Amino acid sequence: MDEARPLVELTGTTVRFGATVALDHVDFRMFPGEVHSLMGENGAGKSTLIKALTGALTPDAGTLILDGEARAFHGPHDAQEAGISTVYQEIDLLPNLSIAENILLGREPRRLGMIDGRAMRERARVILHDLGLDLDPAAPLGTHSLAVQQLVAIARAISRDLKVLVLDEPTSSLDLDEVAELFRVIRDLKERGVAILFVSHFLDQVYEICDRITVLRDGALVGEYLTTELLRIDLVQKMLGREASFFKARERVEEAIGSEVAFLSARDLSSGAGIVGANVDVAEGEVLGLAGLLGSGRTELARALTGVDRPDAGIIRIEGEAHALDTPRQALSLGVVYSSENRRSEGLVGDMSIAENIALALQAQRGALRPLSATKVRELATSWVEALDIRPADVDVPVRNLSGGNQQKVMLARLLAISPRFIVLDEPTRGIDVGAKVEIQNLVGEMADNGLSVVFISAELEEVLRVGDRVAILRDGHIVETVASADVDVDSLMALVARPDLPEA
Amino acid sequence: MTAMETAAPAKKGLGERVGTFTNRHASVLPTFAAIAILILLLVGAELYFGNFLTPRNMSALLLDNAYLMILAVGMTFVIVTAGIDLSVGSVMAFTGIFGASLLSSGVPAVITIPVMLVSGALIGLLIGVLVQHFNVQPFIASLAGLFLGRGLAFVVSLSSIRVEDPVVLWLQSTRIRIGDWYITPTGILALLAVAVGAVVMHKTRFGRTVYAVGGSEQSARLMGLKVPRTKVMVYVISGLCGGLAGLVLTAYSGAGYPRNGIGTELDVIAIVVIGGTLLTGGRGYVLGSMIGVFVYGTIKTIISFMGAEQSWTHIIVGLLLLLFIVVQRAIVARSERGS
Amino acid sequence: MRLVKHRLFWPAAALVTLLIVNVVANPNFARITVRDGQLYGALIDILRQSAPLMLVALGMTLVIATRGIDLSVGAVMAVSGAVALTIIDSPSSNPNSLGTVLIAIVVAVLVALVLGAWNGFLVSVLGIQPIIATLVLMLAGRGAALLITDGFITTVNSDPLSFIASGYLLILPFAFFVWLAFVIIVGVIERRTALGMLTEAVGINPEASRLAGVRSRGIIWTAYIASGTLAGIAGVIYAANIKAADANAAGYLIELYAILAVVLGGTSLMGGKFSIAGTVIGVLTVQALDSTILFLGVPPAQSPVFFAVVVILVVLVQSPRVHRWGRSVGARFRHSDGEADAPSSPERQKEVAR
Ligand SMILES: Nc1ncnc2c1ncn2[C@@H]1O[C@H](COP(=O)(O)OP(=O)(O)OP(=O)(O)O)[C@@H](O)[C@H]1O
């Protein structure tokens, strides 16, 4: 393969955002028929390199050679025409349009100049079917989960003539089945000589599918390696520039607890169709993991517990006393907080600085009339930036420009700043690099050690088991079982999570 | 998860199928609500006045509001991209008076009419270029367009200019009758504008790109759609509709008048929103805007039936608008919760 | 370089340019005469006449920061003017007594406050799109004002009232002090309490703010109440200036001018970060433009065209693309490209990313 001419070759790519150098003379190449992975910490410049490749931004310096020809793209449209098809990391597609349109927009089948709706839906159905999906192509995209949206974006990218397929963290919201399906498609394309760029923070996936790995660190190229010749531990070392910190196992709260000792206990909690009759008990200093497939009601339960959605039925007791948690504000005043899985739309206030974001919940709790002074805000923010190792350490940077992991930490800092007693973390490690992931997991442990009750939600069962003292298993809106983490392993948990419902008795 | 999605449709019962329908068409709800309230208004007015739902009256509804309908079509394009066009009223006034003055100086209608349309489109082009290429907020760019159009109208003439051209007058005076119902060429032009607008919006790539831009401009761009061209085009279309409305209004009133359409831009925005279009973009229908025009026209007709004086006219229009949006909001909120 | 990067640099530059153009066209523009220890001149007139627009634009800034818009300000001005003058004009009261005038003002402003609260209710509680919610009052308000004045233009001769618009305090017009006081009051309330920061948070990301425990509803409501109240005061000043309550002309088109002023001051209509100082600059720009038209003797028929052209020039001056052109021209001029390259990139990136 090495003798072949690279299909894509970027040389000396440099991208600056004001004073930050996001990419510094990076060289990158891809061969036809290979799956290539771009690895690096959050903020290493992976997405920036991808955007430079696909015309989504114009690099400050560097050349691009595609198929032996020097090219300069003036926008994603040019790149698409040239056969580079991309699923961007943060693309939300268009929630207001149908699935079929999201897949085929810009190249809809037409008759007499008019879009042929039926043919379009039919074609979309076939494309989705190839991906193993059976969705209604006419339904608006916005009504579907993040996972489906991600799959639709993938369907859009692979359903055209392509030489290069770029996938920037395509699997961050997907379950194992869907990942398997995607890999099948990737292998298929690889056979046909397509060069595939696959970015993911899941090392397992990278090692399963990729032939070659390029590592970036702080916007600079570290090196290009064959997957077979690079040990995982070396890869992590090259990405971080140091040894990864280890997960600190902590003493577990083992015995099942009843509502007498629970800090928060919910009975018969129901919210919409998402969660029905749930009973939850979490003790002080305990981490309760929530495991379930997508659509099983994990997020709905989290939102009902924390006043984000007003529950339809049920009682929530905090230290034995019943409380109405109808708004996030009420919940916050009782020390019950929720960190959303949807960082950008429900978490961060993008145009505000790190400092303002961290101070927001505390300020809201104090009310508008008791302002935190500017110095106080900075002190508070600086102390949290240090405690959680948020980078950059400049608290005046707008959070919009932070990398995913650091945004997550800012959200945590905001919630921790009000000294909560009960915190629900919904997918706190989604899209987070290996280094920061362990840091966040350790942080959860520390929080629990300090007496905080934590509910930890993740699609990664391994992580749920690792972090949780007990794991509640959700299926179709019901909590079907709660087990001690020590009693199960990943495989048996998987079986519990995925077991189809027995016919109703 | 795949398994769940796969299995779901097969298991769906009737109730869920209704759910699927509302799911698919959630964005039509405000428009449906508008239709329902329009019917209520009409029936209520008929019960109250007794002679409201006459063919004559209903025909006049279209005739009197033809220019609004044309403006609303253009405005729908702009608002669906999450933009706004405040210039429509004054563009209409400018093209109207400009056309009238050309006609009165002996330029034939075959030349005048295209010139009117093009001059409207040019103001739209200016706004579009400011918005797209110079990053000016649509509200401000079109506000400049508003002043420009009005000023140009005054530059053409400070007083009204009568139109005697037979072609233009024919547009208004011809009545095609079906029983007691009638329609004029201006009315046909308005309906045509709606039809063409709806087809372009729903059946062409350009139209779907308009929705895409309104849904998320950033995503639309990353998806490789031609965003800049589309954004400029919607303002050109709105300007073109302004020109056409200028023609229709000039024909309707038999004269060009530089003070026509003062404040019309807000009426048109209200109409478009009543018709179910979201000002935040990405959702809306040209046909909905047509319903909006009928609602608006009906409210006005009701007031003229009541013979209220000027102060009450304002208040009643305001109250009916309020009633309308509150009921519409309630209907939409209820069905959102239900589904 | 740092100065150029300041967010108020371009708005201020536009204002200064406009003033310089005026002075060059007619040096009398800059002339300030002293009569009886009081200052007079075109520039002083701008300070005096900008009072109503300034108050309205202040409120509009807050509403826009919450991602809203308030079209009803003109109608609220009409109502408050009508209420105030009707009270002063009532047979039982003495138009020249300070007490009567004060009561009239207080009642008028309270009515305006209630109208603002009504807008806030529609937007924050019922969740109606702001432009439509405030359109209701924009339409109905003028009708109500007409009702209050019985369809006539109520005129009064009241010295305390006239003083508000045309009186002098020390050497400067009283109206100038009125708006200055409110700029300071609003500035202090927004920036010395956390209200401004919470308002921005709600404007940038309402859902994230709600989850963080911000009382979004209350904050949005407050903004509309402030807007209504300030428009009420503006209405009194306007009525004092023409010594009459004219329900049709009072605050006519002022919502558009106010929005224009807010945007010229660098606040985005998409909500979020706002700048009171920017709004002050924006209002002075709009007012100066108005004076320019009078001062240069632009015929009334052409004045809207002139206005449009200047507005387009001012927004172009603020446009990143034009800055970039300016820089590349400047760089070519200096025959050095390295310097011009670096600062140009963030904007270019942003544009590509848009
Ligand atoms: N629009 C922007 N403005 C300013 N800085 C930016 C912008 N986009 C990215 N950056 C900065 O550029 C650097 C590289 O970001 P990039 O998104 O490429 O990282 P990444 O490797 O994709 O990280 P992740 O794993 O979190 O996706 C980061 O430091 C980021 O803060």
Ligand SMILES: [Mg+2]
């Ligand atoms: Mg990335």
